[in-house]
Amino acid sequence: MLTAGIDIGSITAKAAIFEAGKLLATKVIFTGYNAEAAGQKVYEEVLGEACLEKAFIEKIVSTGYGRNSVKFADKSYTEIMCHAAGAHFLNPHIRSIIDIGGQDSKAILLDDNGKVKNFVMNDKCAAGTGRFLEVMARAMEVNLDEFGAMSIKSKQPSKISSLCTVFAESEVISLIAKGEQRQDIIAGIHESIAARVSSMVGRVGIKEPVMITGGVARNIGVVHALEKKLGMKIEVSPYAQVNGAIGAAFLAALL
Amino acid sequence: MKKQILEFLKTILIFSFGKFKKFTLRFKKTKTMKDMMIVYYSEAKSARLTGKKVAWITSGGPVEPLLAMGIIPVYPENYGAMIGASKMGGGLCEKAEAMGYSSDLCSYARADIACATINGGPLQGLPKPDMLVCCNNICGTVLKWYEVQARYFNVPLFILDTPICHTEYTPEIAKYVRSQFDEYFAFLESACKRKFNYDRLNEVLLRSFQTQVLWQEILDTTTNKPSPMTAFDAFFHMALIVTLRGTPEVIDYYTALLATMKERVTRGIGAVPNEKYRLLWDNIPIWHRMKWLSQKFASQSACLVADTYTSAWCGTLKYVSGDNPIDSLAEVYTRIYLNIGVDEMAKMIIAMIDKYDVDGLVLHSNRSCKPYSFGQLDIQRIVEQERGIxxxxxxxxxxxxxxxxxxxxxxxxxxxxxxxKEREETSKK
Known part of the structure; x- marks a missing residue:
């Protein structure tokens, strides 16, 4: 049975194809202005990747903020449920997920069967999300992909105390003006995200093993900062960014 | 001068409209909430013509002594709910922020303070107060809020201080609050320039008690499955228990409402079609999103069967005693939901979870209401531990x-x- 999962996030749209419980292909594109068109496009591209045609796909599940704009989906689930399913598929031992996406971050607690037991989401604020990192990358004039590698070189991370993205940006600019090392400022930014996320994780009562998902998982600096803050090892899957789409494709097979 | 004449003519118009409405209501078998509120607000807004006094009072304040003295009580918080429901809150809060009030201040306070300075808001604003009565059993913000308004309107302010009963109502608290009730009566005597009417107070208290018993009975009809009403309905019908408890009209209204709900129960009519899941709501409603939220939950076959907010107006019935009505009045107003410890609040929530047989708890972390919201994380943890929902x-x-x-x-x-839903499926297996 062939199934597809489509995850429309605030910054990127992701898709995954499953065949008989095996992952066939994944794809990531930018969501852009039109979530509905992004859903179509990422679906067509992932089919191209897997050398398949629409007719072969039996069930489709959509997820993410744009889940309701994927009109061709058979069903939609929240990204909380899909990230849980995705993580459980990738590693059935996982008991907690930290998902950091473009516009929100979540902590999800799983039961022994991989089902969602509890979850917490960030409040209405961009701090501690992918968007926060994007704003900071612009202020630092560094490509976001280089953030992780640069920050782990830091010996003395800068202190960023503001909890608000807008104020943190001016704080970063003043640190640049003070002449602090770039890698130290970036490491400081990652620590501030880790502080924000760990307070949320504390609310849900995290249990090991922990997996990080969402686009921000690609940033090794954030992962290290989080491991340090929480005092535990965090598993990063190569599929972290498409984990929600994988979960959706997995759940589609159960429809 | 011209402005004053216009204002006077407007008051006469409101007065006549209210009188006319009240007259026609005599022939109407079932009065709607709108009917009652029109009469109430037109009487309050034309009080100057009838020589009646208007007192602004906090939602948890003892209203019965005002009614006993023929004073019309007006509730800025009820008005705040109206502002919220008519989506005027954001604009009025912006105005208050421009006046220098922090955006972290309660939105009822911000909206009310801003509204007093303009000719606008729902019903074109509240009637001007002759006095203010502030009871801090609901929060500390009301103290400063009422002080601001007392200065703005240049009217006397009475503050009733009710210490928090973390675990119990101690003899010291009882004595302290009781003594303030005597001061409260003296305050009203001086504001009205006549003796306090204790006989009338006893009548009002009796009716207030009857109203609260009725309200509890109405709320308890939701223990039935399917539930004949939702918390959203309770949020709507509560306006009268807040503003007019102690008056005969409200007893009539709630008697009729109770009969309707009982009828729905007998006929098996549920408020949410195909009710499958039953939920409990904590905190003040999100007034500007009532319709959206009610549709959102109903679309998932979920019915909010009860809430901690509307039940606050009858939650202290167990402390009412007829032997010494004023002592009991002091106790009832001191031991309300927002004036007890977090553990006590959690106990009450757990009792409600059992009574209404709910599948989940929805907590509104209300940026405005600190005393209601700050213990919620602990309450959530206690509920998860004790009931696992x-x-x-x-x-x-x-x-x-x-x-x-x-x-x-x-x-x-x-x-x-x-x-x-997953839990339900797992438990079926």
Missing amino acids: PCLMIEADMADERSFSESQISTRIDAFMEII
């Missing part, structure tokens, strides 16, 4: 629609319902 936290504000993120809240509710 899923809990959902929604961050929003009761009247300031700027603090509402639709897609975030929508995702949270969907995920919460997914958990509840």
Whole structure:
């Protein structure tokens, strides 16, 4: 049975194809202005990747903020449920997920069967999300992909105390003006995200093993900062960014 | 001068309209909430013509002594709910912020303070007060809020201080609060320039008690499955227990409402079609999103069967005693839900979970209401430990629609319902 999962996030749209419980292909594109068109496009591209045609796909599940704009989906689930399913598929031992996406971050607690037991989401604020990192990358004039590698070189991370993205940006600019090392400022930014996320994780009562998902998982600096803050090892899957789409494709097979 | 004449003519118009409405209502068998509120507000707004006094009072304040003295009570918080429901909260809060009030201040306070300075808001503003009565059993913000308004309107302010009863109502608290009631009566005597009417107070107290018993009975009809009404209905019908408890009209209204609910129960009519899941709501409603939230939950076959908010107006019935009505009045007003310890609040919530047989708890973390929201994380933890049901936290504000993120809240509710549904499926297996 062939199934597809489509995850429309605030910054990127992701898709995954499953065949008989095996992952066939994944794809990531930018969501852009039109979530509905992004859903179509990422679906067509992932089919191209897997050398398949629409007719072969039996069930489709959509997820993410744009889940309701994927009109061709058979069903939609929240990204909380899909990230849980995705993580459980990738590693059935996982008991907690930290998902950091473009516009929100979540902590999800799983039961022994991989089902969602509890979850917490960030409040209405961009701090501690992918968007926060994007704003900071612009202020630092560094490509976001280089953030992780640069920050782990830091010996003395800068202190960023503001909890608000807008104020943190001016704080970063003043640190640049003070002449602090770039890698130290970036490491400081990652620590501030880790502080924000760990307070949320504390609310849900995290249990090991922990997996990080969402686009921000690609940033090794954030992962290290989080491991340090929480005092535990965090598993990063190569599929972290498409984990929600994988979960959706997995759940589609159960429809 | 011209402005004053216009104002006078407007008052006469409101007065005549209210009188006419009241007259026609005599022939109407069932009075609607709108009917009652029109009469109430037109009487309050034309009080100057009838020589009656108007007192602004906090939602948890003892209203019975005002009614005993023929004073018309007006509730800025009820008005705040109206402002929220008519989506005027954001604009009025912005105005208050421009006046220098912090955006962290309660949105009812911000909206009310801003509204007093303009000729606008729902009903073109509240009638001007002759006095203010502030009871801090609901929060500390009301102290400063009422002081601001007392200065603005240049009217006397009475403050009733009710210490928090963390675990019990001690003899010291009883003595302290009771003595303030004597001061309260003296304050009203001096404001009205006549003796306090104790006989009338006893009549009002009796009716107030009857109203609260009726209100509890109405709320308890939701123990039936399917539930004949939702918490959203309770949020609507509560306006009278807040503003007019102690008057005969409200007893009539709630008697009729109770009969309707009982009828629905007998006929098996549920408020939510195909009610499958039963939920409990904590905190003040998100007034500007009532319709959206009620449809959102109903679309998932979930019925909010009870809430901690509307039940606050009858939650202290167990402390009422006929032997010494004024002592009991002091106790009842001191031991309300928001004036007790977090452990006590959690106990009450757990009792409600059992009584109404709910599958999940929805907590509105209300940016405005600190005393209601600050213990919620502990309450959530206690509920999860004691009853193991899923809990959902929604961050929003009761009247300031700027603090509402639709897609975030929508995702949270969907995920919460997914958990509840999965649990149901697992338990079936």
